[in-house]
Amino acid sequence: MKRDSTPFPYETFADKDTFYGRTNEVKQLKKLFSTSNNLLLFAKRRMGKSTLIKKVMRDMEKDAIGIYIDIFDISSEKDFAYALINGLLNAQKGDIKAILKRIGKVFTKSRISASFDPLTAKTSIKIGTVSSTFEELIEEFFTALFEMSKSKKIILAIDEFQQISTIKNVKIDALLRKYIQQPYKISYVFLGSKRHILNSLFQYKAPLFELASPLQLESIGIDDTFEYVKSYLKINRDVLEYMFELSDGETKLTQHICHILYDEYKMKKEITKELVDEAIKEILILKNESYKILFNNLTTNQKKTFKLLTKYGTNIFSGSKLEEQNIEKTALQSSLKQLFQKEYIDKDTDTNNYFVPDRTLELWGNKILN
Ligand SMILES: Nc1ncnc2c1ncn2[C@@H]1O[C@H](COP(=O)(O)OP(=O)(O)OP(=O)(O)O)[C@@H](O)[C@H]1O
Ligand SMILES: [Mg+2]
Known part of the structure; x- marks a missing residue:
C-alpha cells in the first residue's frame, strides 16, 4: 500500500495490498x-x-x-x-513500436495509432474511426x-x-x-x-x-472482513457485525465506513456503534444533494412507494402500510414498475420482490425521508 493512501478503497478497485477475503x-x-x-x-x-x-x-x-x-x-x-x-x-x-508492427499485421483494415496522454503519462494504443462495418x-x-x-x-x-x-x-x-x-x-x-x-x-x-x-457473488464473509478490518481499526466483533448489517453486506459501503473511521481514528480509539452511526451520517450528508434531486424528480405516488420500500423493505402491501402513505394497492404496484423501469429499484428474480440495489440510497430513504 502506498503511503497516504487508504487501506479501505471504496471508489477505486482494491489492489494487491488492499484486497481481502474471497x-x-x-x-x-x-x-x-x-x-x-x-x-x-x-x-x-x-x-x-x-x-x-x-x-x-x-x-x-x-x-x-x-x-x-x-x-x-x-x-x-x-x-x-x-x-x-x-x-x-x-x-x-512491451515496446510500442514492436506492438504496432505486430498488431498492424492483424488489423489490416483499421487504423491503429499510439498516443501519449500527458495526464497519466502513459502511451495508449487506439483504433481510429474506420469505415469498416460492425461485423x-x-x-x-x-x-x-x-x-x-x-x-x-x-x-x-x-x-x-x-x-x-x-x-x-x-x-x-x-x-x-x-x-x-x-x-x-x-x-x-x-x-x-x-x-x-x-x-x-x-x-x-x-x-x-x-x-x-x-x-x-455474495458478500465478503464476516470473518474475513473482521480479520482485515481489525488490523487497521480498534474494533470488536460486535461492532463490526453491526456495521456489516447496516451496510447489508455491500462491500463498497463497508469500505466507505471503514475509510472514514480510519481517517479519523486509526488505532487511536476504540470504535463503537455510535461512531459507526456517525460515519454513516457523514456519508448520507455527502450524498444528500444528489439523492434529493433524484427523489424530487419522482411523481407523488412514486415518492410514497419509495418511502415505503426504504422503510419496510419488501413487505409493503399490507393495509396499514398503504394507509400510512395513503396510497392504493394498484397505484403502489404501478409505481413499483415505473421505479423499476427507471432503474432506481431492482427485482429479485427468485422471489419477484422489488428492492433498492444501492444500500446507501436505501439508508438515506430509511433515515432521512422516513
Ligand atoms: N475483496 C475486496 N477487498 C477489498 N475491497 C474490495 C473487495 N471487493 C470490492 N472491494 C471494494 O468495494 C468497492 C466496490 O467494488 P467493485 O466496484 O468491484 O464492485 P462491483 O460489484 O463491480 O460494483 P458495480 O456493480 O458498481 O460495478 C470498490 O471500491 C472495491 O475497492
Ligand atoms: Mg463493477
Whole structure:
C-alpha cells in the first residue's frame, strides 16, 4: 500500500495490498480459467465483481493475458466493437513500436495509432474511426484474439455485459456465440449486476445458453472482513457485525465506513456503534444533494412507494402500510414498475420482490425521508 493512501478503497478497485477475503472465489475462478472455461459472474451492485476479476487477472498474469473491458457507456454496436478492440490493444505489453508492427499485421483494415496522454503519462494504443462495418470490426478483433491465444492463455472479461441488450439493431449475442465456441485457449467472462437481463441473455434457447458457468457473488464473509478490518481499526466483533448489517453486506459501503473511521481514528480509539452511526451520517450528508434531486424528480405516488420500500423493505402491501402513505394497492404496484423501469429499484428474480440495489440510497430513504 502506498503511503497516504487508504487501506479501505471504496471508489477505486482494491489492489494487491488492499484486497481481502474471497479465498474460495479466487480459487474457483483460477480453476475455471486454467482450463479456459467461461464464466458468468453476477452480483448485486457494489459487491466487488470488477475488483475480483481484476485480482484474479493479476494473480494469473504469468500464465494468462488479462483483457478487461467495461461497456457501461456503449450506445451502438460499433461502440461495442471499438471497446473490444481497444481493450485488446491496451493489454499488449512491451515496446510500442514492436506492438504496432505486430498488431498492424492483424488489423489490416483499421487504423491503429499510439498516443501519449500527458495526464497519466502513459502511451495508449487506439483504433481510429474506420469505415469498416460492425461485423468486419468484430471479425478483425477475434482474428487478433485467436492469434494471441496461440502463445498464451487469455482471460477476456466484459464488464456490465447486460448493456448489449440495449443495442437492438444487431444480435450481438448471436454473433458472439459463433466466435466463443471456437476451440481456443480463451476464457470469456461476462460480468453484470442486472440479473434479470443477464438471465435472459443466458437462458434456455438464447444464443449464449450454457456457454458460461454462472456464479453469484455474495458478500465478503464476516470473518474475513473482521480479520482485515481489525488490523487497521480498534474494533470488536460486535461492532463490526453491526456495521456489516447496516451496510447489508455491500462491500463498497463497508469500505466507505471503514475509510472514514480510519481517517479519523486509526488505532487511536476504540470504535463503537455510535461512531459507526456517525460515519454513516457523514456519508448520507455527502450524498444528500444528489439523492434529493433524484427523489424530487419522482411523481407523488412514486415518492410514497419509495418511502415505503426504504422503510419496510419488501413487505409493503399490507393495509396499514398503504394507509400510512395513503396510497392504493394498484397505484403502489404501478409505481413499483415505473421505479423499476427507471432503474432506481431492482427485482429479485427468485422471489419477484422489488428492492433498492444501492444500500446507501436505501439508508438515506430509511433515515432521512422516513
Ligand atoms: N475483496 C475486496 N477487498 C477489498 N475491497 C474490495 C473487495 N471487493 C470490492 N472491494 C471494494 O468495494 C468497492 C466496490 O467494488 P467493485 O466496484 O468491484 O464492485 P462491483 O460489484 O463491480 O460494483 P458495480 O456493480 O458498481 O460495478 C470498490 O471500491 C472495491 O475497492
Ligand atoms: Mg463493477
